Amino acid sequence: MTTLLIKNACIVDGTQTEPTAPMQIAIENGRIAEVAPTVTFTADEELDLAGLTVMPGLIDCHVHTIATTANLGANAALPSSLVAAKASHLMRDMLMRGFTTVRDLGGADRGLQQAVEQGYFAGPRLVICGKALSQTGGHTDYRGPYDNRDVSWYVNQLGTLGRICDGKPELMRAAREELKNGAQFLKVMADGGVSSPSDPIGYLVFSVEELTALVEIARGFGTYVSAHLYDDTAITRALDCGITCIEHGNLISDATITRVAREGAFVVPTNITYDLLARKGAEFGLPPESVAKVADVREAGLERLTKMHAAGVTMGYGSDLLGGMQTEQSGEFPLRGRYIPADAVIRSATVDAAKVLRMEGQIGAITPGAYADIIAVNGNPLKDLNLLTDQGAHIPLILQGGRAVKNATTL
Incomplete structure (x- = not known):
């Protein structure tokens, strides 16, 4: 699997009332390897998310996928x-x-x-x-x-x-x-x-x-x-x-x-x-x-x-x-x-x-060892929760296990 380095990630995960300072996120084998203001990591691909808010992939604790x-x-x-x-x-x-x-x-x-x-x-x-x-x-x-x-x-x-x-x-x-x-x-x-x-x-x-x-x-x-x-x-x-x-x-x-x-x-x-x-x-x-x-x-x-x-x-x-x-x-x-x-x-x-879900440290956080489930949002959801609505219209990037399932960050 390719490695990925995310730059300028201002992270919001719900543990603070403001986004973090810009961070770098190193991703390897589908998981987060390191998160710090500066990392020493040679990646196959780099992604600059300046101007976006970076969040862990969202988790819905109660769905019915077969309820059509x-x-x-x-x-x-x-x-x-x-x-x-x-x-x-x-x-x-x-x-x-x-x-x-x-x-x-x-x-x-x-x-x-x-x-x-x-x-x-x-x-x-x-x-x-x-x-x-x-x-x-x-x-x-x-x-x-x-x-x-x-x-x-x-x-x-x-x-x-x-x-x-x-x-x-x-x-x-x-x-x-x-x-x-x-x-x-x-x-x-x-x-x-x-x-x-x-x-x-x-x-x-x-x-x-x-x-x-x-x-x-x-x-x-x-x-x-x-x-x-x-x-x-x-x-x-x-x-x-x-x-x-x-x-x-x-x-x-x-x-x-x-x-x-x-x-x-x-x-x-x-x-x-x-x-x-x-x-x-x-x-x-x-x-x-x-x-x-x-x-x-x-x-x-x-x-x-x-x-x-x-x-x-x-x-x-x-x-x-x-x-x-x-x-x-x-x-x-x-x-x-x-x-x-x-x-x-x-x-x-x-x-x-x-x-x-009894999955602490694996999902819901941008920390070393967690799955590289990451989304990027246009704007700050701490100021406007509606940015997380509209069928993902304000979410140009979705990574699941380090793999981009949506990437409109360059559009």
Whole structure:
């Protein structure tokens, strides 16, 4: 692989309120070898980024790469080959927005991950949980009240976000099977959801015994459990069971926020999805019963951002968008920026996102040893978070593992 020397890199990674002084970044074998004001490094290629802001590749901690429509029941019924084809376009667009790593929270499998790794699909580095784990009538059970067909077909459909497993033995077997199949962490639906028909917000999904067993399996495998959670009672219960990553968390209480900060758990808010669902959910195929649930969590989630930031909770950047709404993936940046400082918003998609993914030192930072995932921005995102929106229009350079997947710096 060729070596690359980046010059005049004024770096923004969310750890400071101003860009750094101009730095040089030496890249070798797809990773960052050295970062300093001056480096002694002979490179095959040099790139001068004077006048641009240099950032680590962005990380989205909550995506659904296989959600080709907001109607997830309909998505589950699509042929897997068609879902894969559509997913390839969704992933390519994510990469072109500057997201060089994403964590899929239900649906993407090892095959889709390998398609990216082997270059068949252009897309972000995928971190996967396989199918999310849910119970009959829980989130990802899309059958509705008058449909009692067998749910075993969910497991083999790429277009399904989750699988149904009832009771401790079945849940444990499903968890072990997902890990065997390449899952890097486990995802459990531990509360009701918006996009499914029969589970109200605050629905305590799975028993304490089941959730505790799931955590034990994950820890034995050297990984963790991430949980779909809104209601404070459900969140507290999940924390008691050893779950360490809270997805959404819109209805979390002040006391639980303090606990999360104290115990070092993570929260991944996904407020852009509720903002869009409230305005355009029906237009993008979300069923009416799901649209009606959005108001329950929309405003509360935004108000909680300020509380969590003040308490020092580590928050990851998350979008959780479905189907055609995925074009608004970067909209979470300015939305969060109305409530918390810009450096904290950026940090949620860089350094803190890497913590959520348990990949500190590998992604989300421009430091020696990290993957050379780097983007350059026209302007300073600390002053204007909208520079990270518009489908990457303000991002002329995107490096992934030291390889340029977009380079318009000379245009």
